[in-house]
Amino acid sequence: MNKIDARGLSCPAPVLETKAAVENRHPRHLEVLVDNEPARQNVVRFLESQGYRTHVDQEGALYTVVGTGGDSVPGPKPVETASGDAGKKIMVMVAADRMGSGDDLLGAKLMINFIKTLKEMGDELWRLVFVNSGVKLTIDGAGTLEDLKGLEEGGLTLLVCGTCLDHFDLLEKKRVGQTTNMLDIVTAMQLADKVINI
């Protein structure tokens, strides 16, 4: 039984303690004791954002928030939509701003077409990751931007390498996707059923 006693704590301490427990132990079931309404609200929100079902038992000013069925992946999941529960999880890693080598102009056209066509993978497309010059596909003025935005709006998680953006001095110009680090990329590779490198 995972129990967190967060009585006497004010926000954001209860939700941060809950987060630590979820990350360290990935419990299927946990109970969080809080003694104020804001803490109750925030712990419920956090658990639900991590895929738990919740209910609250109240006794006077004491609330027990019960979370069950957590399916959280290791590591934080900031602001992202759950996806890919069904079927395979395909991660596509784009490491260049053009497709293939030979003719760069052709390569750039092919890349635009590739991104446009990616949606045909359907729900199995789980992560789209951009590294090295691939990050240039996510910036202002890129021919791929509108299609990438469409994919993101459809619930796909796009990860864009922060080190790479920084290297090309494009941090401010990125218009789509979450900036990410190597740990997130490696974790995504590990969780994916299939990784396609472009």
Add this chain to the structure above:
Amino acid sequence: MCGLDFPTDPNVLVGLSRADDAGVYKISDDLALIQTVDFFTPVVDDPYWFGQIAAANALSDVYAMGGEPKTAMNLVSFPLKRMDLSVLREVIQGGIDKVREAGVVLLGGHSVEDDELKYGLSVTGFIHPNRILTKQGLNVGDRLVLTKPLGTGIVNTAIKGNLASGEITRKVTAIMAALNRTAATVMREYPVHACTDITGFGLIGHLAEMMQGTGLGLKIILEKLPIIDVALGFAAMGMVPGGTHKNRSFRAHMVDMDEGVDPAMQDIIFDPQTSGGLCIAVAPTSAEGLVDHLQSEGVEHAAIIGEVVDYPAGIIQVV
């Protein structure tokens, strides 16, 4: 501070009798002194940036009065026994750099040993006695212009919870460390009736102070609010600081908001801000010009967020 007897002086133009962002003391018919002091515990891990933010925050009160800061003094509490002095050096370097950016000179300061690090400044500025901008002075029809995006309290909570990427941390740090100087300079050219800076009481708390005693009401348009984009997502995950709830319970009775409004959005309007932007009440016909001017000078998030209405009085309608 009810019941305490404070000394008075006819030259006090803005004092304790109606709490404002800073006090103003008249020296001559064309010069008045603005004085303010502010300090707090670290809001970010990086000591240099903490210094910058604390300085930007202290300077902001002078900008909110329409004035120009001139001199500053450091205020430091430092836990000598458990923190290396190099940390303090970084903090003060941040403060110096920010003060220099503001064209302000540092004249000295005072430090004491304490259990935790605190830093801030007392700031003195100049203003013409006829050009003082207080929180009072709203006119019906005035548009409200906000100059920085909301959500720093929520994003800082997410940073504490290791949920924010380095890029998000850098972005919110830069927002907090940004001076309100450009906004204050630009607004001098417009028919501004009242101004304050948005800090610990959150947007609604500071709007309530502007509205109080005017017999007028306010209307805020949620979709116009500049918001740090990730803040809504973090709020939806429960990354909400305690101050948000305190602000809400203190002012909820003055707010008329549809219950169906996204709870995360409700948190944004009560979220305590660190070194937030200016909220400027400007004549309606000048509002768009002011915002365009602010944006062209680099105050990129400036937006018209609402207006002053005559009915219902004493209520902030949030639509």
